[in-house]
Amino acid sequence: MSENDRESGLSTRAIHAGNPPPEPGAPVVPPVVMSSTFYGGGADDSAALRYTRYGNNPNQEQVAAKMAALEGTEASLLLSSGMAAIALTVLSAAEVGDHVVTSRYLYGATHQLFTTELPRRGIEVTFVDPGDEAQWRAALRERTRVLYLEVPTNPALRLFDPRVPAALADEHGLLFAVDATFASPVNVRMTELGAHAVIHSATKYLGGHTDLIGGVISGSHDVVRGVRDLMKLYGPSPDPHMAWLLDRGLRTVVVRMARHNQNALALARWFAERPEVEATIYPGLEGHPDHSLARELLDGYGGMLSVVLRGGGEAANAFAEAVTLALIAPSLGGVETLISQPRYTSHRHQTLEEREAMSVPDGFLRISVGLEDIDDLTADFDRALRESQR
Numbered sequence: 001m002s003e004n005d006r007e008s009g010l011s012t013r014a015i016h017a018g019n020p021p022p023e024p025g026a027p028v029v030p031p032v033v034m035s036s037t038f039y040g041g042g043a044d045d046s047a048a049l050r051y052t053r054y055g056n057n058p059n060q061e062q063v064a065a066k067m068a069a070l071e072g073t074e075a076s077l078l079l080s081s082g083m084a085a086i087a088l089t090v091l092s093a094a095e096v097g098d099h100v101v102t103s104r105y106l107y108g109a110t111h112q113l114f115t116t117e118l119p120r121r122g123i124e125v126t127f128v129d130p131g132d133e134a135q136w137r138a139a140l141r142e143r144t145r146v147l148y149l150e151v152p153t154n155p156a157l158r159l160f161d162p163r164v165p166a167a168l169a170d171e172h173g174l175l176f177a178v179d180a181t182f183a184s185p186v187n188v189r190m191t192e193l194g195a196h197a198v199i200h201s202a203t204k205y206l207g208g209h210t211d212l213i214g215g216v217i218s219g220s221h222d223v224v225r226g227v228r229d230l231m232k233l234y235g236p237s238p239d240p241h242m243a244w245l246l247d248r249g250l251r252t253v254v255v256r257m258a259r260h261n262q263n264a265l266a267l268a269r270w271f272a273e274r275p276e277v278e279a280t281i282y283p284g285l286e287g288h289p290d291h292s293l294a295r296e297l298l299d300g301y302g303g304m305l306s307v308v309l310r311g312g313g314e315a316a317n318a319f320a321e322a323v324t325l326a327l328i329a330p331s332l333g334g335v336e337t338l339i340s341q342p343r344y345t346s347h348r349h350q351t352l353e354e355r356e357a358m359s360v361p362d363g364f365l366r367i368s369v370g371l372e373d374i375d376d377l378t379a380d381f382d383r384a385l386r387e388s389q390r
């Protein structure tokens with residue numbers, strides 16, 4: 001199958017896109033190529049240079065072709081982490097004196113990058129309420145170069161319409177970058193909604209097995225070339241083994257996401273009925289503030305679910321101590337169910353007042369719903385909910 005074959009379904013692309021053509025005697029699974037450098041290139045043909053820092057090791061290229069096929073973009077680039085993808089995408093379009101407008105709902109490290117690191121390099125950043133078109137518009141300056149959005153958001157699981165900043169970016173010739181880690185390309189292809197650069201932490205659903213750190217950016221050849229040029233200089237290039245692991249994870253990403261979507265929706269409905277739970281936050285529930293937008297934009301509501309327990313932080317701690325199947329750990333998107341309290345992880349630098357303003361009060365638990373049997377998960381959570389109220 002050609003890596004650009006956009007006629008096939010998503011599962012077929014996830015399995016076949018980017019694979020080398022089948023030849024008698026060749027391995028069905030492309031081997032990991034543990035070589036930093038390759039024969040060829042030279043004074044007369046520098047374009048043919050293959051070097052793993054350039055991102056053109058065979059494993060890196062196979063994964064990139066697969067991701068481009070999944071996203072429906074001209075190109076993709078694999079980097080050594082989600083943060084590398086985010087930082088270099090922004091830096092590829094903004095330099096000293098330039099300006100970035102971003103949604104104020106951001107992953108913790110992205111927030112830190114935008115509040116400390118970019119300003120330190122002479123790039124100013126304005127934060128907006130992403131649901132308010134007037135705020136995006138009012139924030140634009142002559143030197144604005146990038147609009148940035150993350151959806152769905154962590155951990156409040158809000159959705160904002162990417163078509164609003166997309167239209168502004170097109171009108172003004174800006175780069176519109178979207179971090180779609182929580183949705184994965186299975187639940188939404190962001191370029192269909194106007195994104196120019198789609199970013200994923202491949203550490204999460206793309207890898208899916210909690211055993212690698214990686215990031216991907218997808219877009220036009222031009223956009224991806226800009227990021228690759230910086231990757232060559234700053235050096236966050238993925239190693240071939242991680243690329244191979246990611247390729248392996250991607251082959252099942254469609255079936256995994258279907259099960260994440262299914263388990264999380266079932267659990268959300270289950271939590272919503274429980275008296276120990278003050279609020280259940282899941283875009284697939286009718287009471288969620290962005291439910292109708294989620295229905296319109298997404299092919300699945302995702303595997304992330306948040307609950308607020310009655311009894312605040314004490315109840316959340318008791319719950320976390322009582323679970324035996326679900327594991328207490330940060331990160332998300334793997335086959336196993338993980339639970340974290342944002343007040344101890346992503347939001348540990350914020351005060352209670354600040355967290356409450358972001359709808360993350362004490363008692364808030366974020367659940368990355370895994371692929372276990374739903375009855376085993378509800379049995380575990382049933383016990384933990386009872387313990388939480390003692």
Ligand SMILES: *Cc1c(COP(=O)(O)O)cnc(C)c1O
Nearest residue numbers: 081082083107179181201203214
């Ligand atoms: C985890 C995460 C990142 C950072 O990815 P790393 O692979 O850990 O660098 C960025 N954005 C979102 C939404 C994430 O969940």
